[in-house]
Amino acid sequence: MKPMTILSIFVCLLSVLSCGSDNEETEVAIIDVSPAQLSATHEGLVTSATINSGLEWTAFSDDACKDWISCKITDNGSQGTVEVTVKANTTYQSREGKVVVKAGAARTSIPVTQAARPEPSADPDITVPEGYRLVWNEEFNKGTQPDLAQWYYETGGNGWGNNELQHYVAGNQGNEQLAAIKDGILSIIAKKIGETVYSIRMNTKESWKYGYFEARLKLPTGKGTWPAFWMMPKNYTAWPDDGEIDIMEEVGYNANYVSSAIHCKAYHHSIGTQKTGETFLPTAQTEFHVYALEWTEDFIRTFVDGKQLFRFDNDKASNRNTWPFNAPFYLKLNLAWGGDWGGAQGVDESALPATYEIDYVRVFQKK
Template sequence: MLKHLFFLSFFFFISCAPKQTDGWKLVWEDDFNQAGGPDTATWSKIPRWHPDWAKYMSDNEACYDMADGNLILRGLVNPDRSSDTATYITGGVYTKFKRPFHGGRLEIKAKLEGATGAWPAIWLKPFEEEKYPWPSGGEIDIMERLSYDSIAYQTVHSNYTHHLNLKKDPPQGSTAPIDPDNYNVYAVEMYPDSLVFFINNIRNFAYPRIETDKEGQFPFDRPYYLLIDMQLGGVWVGGVDSLDLPVEMKVDWVRYYRKD
């Protein structure tokens, strides 16, 4: 009996202890198991805006769902253009003004449906965005996928890469294979002198701070907010095939770690 109680106590301790991976200690997570939609203390719906990625963003409930422990973001043909004239509507959430991430390791487990013109993305923008407008504050793209691709893109943007067009010294991004029919885990580790990107725990590439007299090469040592969105269409991904819609992006969890 004592041995049995000890085992149960030990199991309870292990199951309740903070999750750790390779020296990282889990300090925050959202597994999307709560009822009533995403936690509004952390997440807000992304509003429509003029860039390609945001031109179909909508607060329409048809673009959002919570099911089986997943946050579901949809892109679909607009079912009612009498009040909203957009051809398509898409769902996206962000932690802007609510939850910053500075340093540490950020992981997102997601499953991406394919569609012609689908452009799901998981990325980071400066928490003090008004103080550091794009691209001066930097952009960290943890995952972008185009249409039916079996690869994902991981990229950084800054004044150095965009305005000065210095994209190869050091390389600003890379691609890596994904399982297009299942969940994949996308991650970035943020250090004062580098960003390191992973897909399914396999290191994809790193973007280091280098010695240079050029402006804005590494603006990434600052707080960022997280965006997760099911985008449609644009110059990069191309046109949308409405016959492929609706398309879904399922997010199983988001986890943020710090060094133990």
């Protein structure tokens, strides 16, 4: 009987120890945030939130809003703060996002809401396409240079993939203003300063998926000029796979012939499969004309003064090689000098300075 008694006691001890182990609780952080939510005007916000946790923590903006909400941790001990920056909302739509806070296995979030940019009063000079509403516009009637809350510059002189000759700058080169607003018109100027031709390439900070996009433009003159009004994908990784939409292009040696095109993996000029449209517009360089794009999930169409220039249809094959145009794109304005197309017949520097004039840029989306 004695061996059995010892064995029984041993089994009971194992059971007790096992139960004790199962009941041990893993430490889980309790995260307290203040304030519990953030609200920003359309003009943006910089503020701080206090984080209390028994563990070291981190905070970051959610992937869906990381392009307009950013975080800077000033102290991430058991108690600390995170600085939250909400960029200006340049659209006429409110938006929502969140700041995520993590401590160990625990997670919480701070909701962030931002008001829409106030819609302008009805303007009899703005014609809204049927079925659409105005969501963004730049009339160039304020200040002397583009509003950096709505635009940003691309800079550099690396040829831009087309062996272009100009060097792009952020509005000015020294004392020379190359992006200038006067009397409601933006002038983009290509000018030779010293031994270098400088110019402007500017993009909207906002991007859109589908819509009606238009600009009223007067094109520069001279062999070597290459003005464009076009769109590129917000989340660009590779050309031409991610797509490109050219609403208007013209090269100075082929004066007054304006064209539109799309580029994607299946259709682009590098392999001779380009999809383009062209028309002769006798006063393209002497008068303003309206160039527009209507982009839906079914087609891309461009217009000059309301007349269709180009159409490209979605083949509905769910093939990104032929239709990558189902993601947000942003607008671009630039004046190149020379390059594979602009300089195909050489350049004439006597045409400098050359001026590309923009009256307005407008974006409409379906109601």
